[in-house]
Amino acid sequence: TxxxxxxxxxxxxxxxxxxxxxxxxxxxxxxxxxxxxxxxxxxxxxxxxxxxxxxxxxxxxHNQFDGNQPEWLEEDRGWKCSSVTILVPFHNRAKDPGLKNYTVNGFYHCSLTLIICEAVTNPACVQHFHFVPYELQWQPAHRDHDVKVHGELFTSTAFLEAHQELQDSPQEPGCDLPRVVAALMFWSDSTQLAQFGSAKLWPLYVFFGNKSKYQRCQPSNHLCSHVAYFQVLPNKFRDFLTEHFRGKYPGDVLTTHCNREFFHEQWKILLDDDFIAAYKHGIVIICCDGINRQFYLQIFTYSADYPEKYGLSHPPLQHRLTSSDLLIPGF
Known part of the structure; x- marks a missing residue:
């Protein structure tokens, strides 16, 4: 061939x-x-x-290339395009009462487990990656005791406690590999793409708190990973509601509820079974130094604007994050 x-x-x-x-x-x-x-x-x-x-x-x-498909959806780049479906409730005075499915296509996202695999197997990215946290202290000349220094996530109390809790927990059967907390730090905010018009994107980014903030803030280090591009309910969703309420718009309360549900459904896609398994049981990765380590994904921070924080505070996402014995710091 x-x-x-x-x-x-x-x-x-x-x-x-x-x-x-x-x-x-x-x-x-x-x-x-x-x-x-x-x-x-x-x-x-x-x-x-x-x-x-x-x-x-x-x-x-005459090839079969689909010019409408973004090139970054290629399989080896790890990007996927999913459909998002929510259940819209209609009361007994609606034309057809009950729960109705509403689907929106075009949710572009990347696997979180794939992102951590790429990070710790890339020699450039794994440089100065802190596999073990530590407590940083300073001893001033005028004091007789040390002062704890706050500044990095990998020296924080939250990280130290998460690491110690992991080390104290029972190991996976038949596994004695070093166990590492992979500290996920998310950022997202809707971005206007042009000075005129309504075109915008709602990207989600992730950093690893195992790296220094002084390295993360330098774009040339390429330590920021795109995770997803959130969708919002389209304008025609209003027509969908109006049609089922006999030509009358039901009001903003239902729309707000559906927007919140739509946001959570996208997060459910991101927090897939692979992520939950990596959180509970870890994921074994051969790092670029040749050492096998077992990484446990944990979400430490989520920086977002007020509407997103309001959506995140609603129970459905917390239930997904804390299903069974899961409890992720930062939510």
């Missing part, structure tokens, strides 16, 4: 990529890229000279 199909070899593939993807207007930098291609030892002018470029372009033009 030719891995470069429909191109005959690597040189032809690189040349085709240069022609189509390096811009319509060629620059000095583009010229240097061309020199690198034809100057490579594997480049064969004879093969390129006898390549049927029109036939290759025709094959590429």
């Amino acid at each position: 030719n891995p470069y199909f429909p191109y005959p070899n690597k040189g032809a593939l690189c040349l085709g990529d240069w022609y189509w993807n390096q811009g319509a207007q060629k620059s000095r930098e583009s010229f240097k890229q061309l020199i690198d291609i034809v100057g490579d030892s594997s480049f064969s002018p004879a093969v390129v000279a006898h390549t049927s470029w029109d036939a290759i372009d025709d094959q590429l033009g």
Whole structure:
């Protein structure tokens, strides 16, 4: 099987990529890229000279690529697109009383367990990753006792207690690997995309509290991971309600309830079975230093604006986070 199909070899593939993807207007930098291609030892002018470029372009033009699907939804990037369904209650005076399903497509999200796997197996990201927390103290000259220094999550009382609780808990049967708390720190806020118009995104980000805040705040370190892009109920949801209430809009109370339920349903997708298993039983990962460790995911902080905090304080999400014996700090 030719891995470069429909191109005959690597040189032809690189040349085709240069022609189509390096811009319509060629620059000095583009010229240097061309020199690198034809100057490579594997480049064969004879093969390129006898390549049927029109036939290759025709094959590429008839492929099954869906141009409407974002390229970051590729499987190896870990992104998924899910549908979100909520139950909308209609009282006995509605046209058709009872609970009705309402579904919204296009919830883009990434696996939280995949994010931690990528973080601890990447040599650049795992540098200065604190697998074990510690207490930082300062001894001033004018005092006869130490003063606790507050500043990093991995030196905080909450992290130290979570770590000690994990070490004191029974190990998984047949497992004696080092156990590590992976401290998740979430941020989210709706973002306006343009000065004019209503286009906006509602991204969710995650950092690991095992890394220093001085490193997390530097964009060049690439320590922030996108987790999801929250959806909101579309404008046509109002028409859905009006239709079921005999042409009369039921009011904002029901809409507020549905918005809250919709937000929680998206979080239920994020806190999937893999996440719950990693929280309760840990996930074994071979770190870039060659050591097997068992990571336990815990949510320590969630920074959000007031509407989100109000939604998070409602019981459904807490029930999902604390199902059975789960209890995640920060909520």
